[in-house]
Amino acid sequence: MSFIDSVLLGLSLVGNVEAFASLFIGIVIGVIGGAIPGLSATMAVALTLPFTFAMSPINGILLLLGVYKGGIFGGCIPAILIKTPGTPASSATILDGYPMAERGESGRALGMALWASCTADLVSNLSLILFAGWLASFALKFGPPEFFTLILFSLTIIAGVSGNSLLRGALSAILGLLLATVGLDLVYGTNRFTFGDPNLMGGLNFIAVLIGLFAVPEIIAMAAHPTAHLGKARSLGKTWVSFDDYRRSLKTILRGSMIGVFLGSIPGIGAAPAAFLSYSEARRTSKNRANFGKGEIEGVAASEAGNNGVAGATLIPLLALGVPGDVITAIIIGAFMIHGLQPGPMMFVLNVDLIYGLLIGLVVSSVFLLIVGTVAIRGFKYVADIPRRILMPAVLVLCVFGVFAVNNNIFDVAVMFAMGWLGYLMMRAEIPAAPFLIAFILGPLLEDNFRQSMLMSGSDLSILARGPITWFFWAATVLAIVAIVRSTMRPDTQAG
Amino acid sequence: MDINRRLGLVSLALAAVLCLAAIPAFVSSPSNVRNIVLSPTFWPYVLSGLLALTGVILVFTRYTEAGETADGAADSAEPVPGAGLRLAGIAAVMILTVLLLPRLGMVWTSMLAFAASAFLYRTRHPVTALVCAVLVPLGLYAFFAHVAGVAIPQGQFVRLP
Structure with a gap:
């Protein structure tokens, strides 16, 4: 099948009002979700997921991708206006965005953030294609040994989503892998940690675990500290971004986009490191480097280009290999699974119309983001005014309905609350939740491919290094572990 | 004791419980398994070993990793008056939600959970909270029951169309 045939097939799937409406609504939800501090793009995607059950696969996935794209941009609005990033990826935007807001140039900073985001988003989508x-x-x-080494490699770069502590990230990942062993054994069909309960035989429900880990801890944390969210939004000011600002920052935006694409295509790294790397590169090479950190518009462009450049690229490992690029794409994998689809190389053979439909939708999403973002910047005041002490009870109710709807099972609601308390305790102990979720998804794949390899080889471990592909992933894994160990040891050495 | 050491000790204890009690008791393995690596217990034992290893490293690692500041730790540990009671309250709301779902139905239980949690959060908009407590579960019921075709539990008392 030629490229044109594939594009036409994709167009036949998305060439209707419902598909584009889903994408547009998704971006609106994402921008609002990202703009509310404490809600985050991740939670917005998780909470939207149950609404896709009744939709066709393409519309449901486009809705979620819209939420993802909108959420990453939306996070910059509170970062600039109230110095509180809506998503971790927007942390770098504060460095220059908030000083601009203090000078009365919020509108200019937000305009540049939007233009940089849309440009980076387009670059990222094209690289995905x-x-x-x-x-x-x-x-x-790839056979089972190659997939085993690939997933092992993906697990080592979980370090990228481990926040401040790699060790606690590793602990989180091991707990996720352990939880993934609950259910019937993949080869022999015997019970593992089911405690005789039939509800546990199929393993823990993925949606209950993810909503429990990402939405419920915020509900619990709100009870512990109901006034932690209160802040003051700044006005947009009278200055707006000009085309000349954009032209001067274009080189920075394109470099940031490429950094985002490169880091986003490696599973586990995510948007925040890309934003900071793009920002530091911009500061290193800029003529105005002395102004960085004091309200330099190029700094806003760099960080937003970096984090939005990731958004399309994280879908490269997801669609091509079935491995999530970051925590949000890990949630989006759930949407594929619910609709009976398994992302990975076979999808490019069996569901080529869906793949190209998604790619077309993603390119259009950059245009929609420009439209929605322009309105959202002016409407942030209304989003900021939603009382969080009413929003969080609504999130609680939405979680209950959404998790129940997956399997029509009240047990899943109980699992969600239990995971919520685990997530809250992890939050208090500063153990990141993202490695837990990624390991929970990758755990069964890792074990399944390992045991399939052992069955293929008659338990001969040498099959795990049977050719250049496995050698490559083993080498990459060793290098990643060495880099992780070195970065963990360095601060200790300095402290000592 | 710093946070890494405490986490390390908890990890070691959990690994010990898994290896000595939980895996032997709750992971069944057929007697005819040809090789240890194919056994259903192999993976849980490997993960327990990794958990123990992480625990040991955590015990011997000081809490001085990149990006950590004493200020940040102090902020997160700052006590808030009544936090313990409110946490117990939200836990009770969650437990009661699960217990009442089959009896009262999802819509009525959700209304109560909404109102109770808004009260726990000490909302400054009690009337809006009560209106939302009624409208949000009804709206979600309308979507999930009539659009998504989900059989939402109706309870034993009042049934919705």
């Missing part, structure tokens, strides 16, 4: 198909065709050669 260029690389995902190529990577998927290469991955068709």
Whole structure:
């Protein structure tokens, strides 16, 4: 099938009002979710997921991708206006965005953030179109040993989503892997940690675990500290971003986009490191480097280009290899699974219309983001005014309905609350939740591919290093572990 | 005792419980397994070993990793008056939600959970909270029951169309 045929097939799937309406609504939800501090793009995607059950796969996934794209941009609005990032990815935007807001240039900073985000989003989507198909065709050669080493490698770069502590990130990942062992054994069908309860035989419900980990802890934390969220939003000011501002920052935006694409295509790194790397590169090479941190518009452009450049690229490993690029794409995997789809190289053979439909939708999403973002910047006042002490009870009720709807099972609601308390305790102990969720998804895949390899080889471990692909992933894994150990040891050495 | 050491000790205790009690008792393995690596217990034992290893490293690692500041730790530990009571309250709301779902139905239980949690959060908009407590579950019921076709539990008392 030629590229044109594939595009036409994709167009036949998304060439209707429902598909584009889903994408548009998703971006609106995402921008609002990202703009409310404490809600975050991750929670917005998780809470939207149950609403996709009744939709066709393409519309449901486009809705979630819209939420993802909108959420990443939306996070910059409170970062600039109230110095509180809506998403972790927007943390770098505060550095220059908030000083601009203090000078009365909020509108200019937000305008540049929007233009940089849309440009980076487009670059990221185009790279997805260029690389995902190529990577998927290469991955068709993968057997269980290759997938085992790939997933092992993906698990080592969980370090990227571990926040301040790699060790606590590793602990979180191991707990996620342990929880994934609950249910019937994959080979022999015997019970593992089911305690005789039939509800546990299929394993813990993925949606209950993810909503429990990402939404419920915020509900509990709100009870502990009901006034922690109160802040003051600044006005937009009278200055707006000009085309000349955009032209001067274009090189920075394109460099940031490429950094985002590169880091986003590596599973586990995510948007926040891309934003900070893009920002530091911009500061290193800029003529105005002395103004960085004091309200330099190029700094806002760099950080927003970095974090939005990731948003399309994280879908490269998701679609081509079936491995999530970050925590949000880990949630989006859930949407694929609910609709009976398994992301990975075979999807490019069996569901080529869906793949190209998604790619077309993603390109259109950059335009929608520009429209929605322009309105959202002016309407943030209304979003900021939603009382969080009413919003959080609404989130609680939404979680209950959403989790129940997956399997029509009240047990899943109980699992969600239990996971919520685990997530809250992890939050208090500063153990990041993202490695837990990624490991919970990758755990069964890792074990399944390992045991399939052992069955293939008659338990000969040498099959795990049977060719250049496995050698590559083993080498990458070792390098990643060395880098992780070195970065963990360095602060201790300095402290000592 | 710093946070890493406490986490390390908890990890070691959890690994010990898994290896000595939980895996032998709650993971069944057929007697005809040809090789240890194919056994259903192999993976849980490997993970327990990794948990113990992480625990040991955590015990011997000081809490001085990149990006950590004493200020940040102090902020998160700052006590808020009545926090313990409110946490117990939200836990009770969650437990009661699960227990009441089959009896009262999802809509009525959600209305009560909404109102109770808004009260716990000491909302400054009690009337809006009560209106939302009624409208949000009804709206969600309308979507999930009539659009998504989900069989929402109706309870034993008042049934909705």
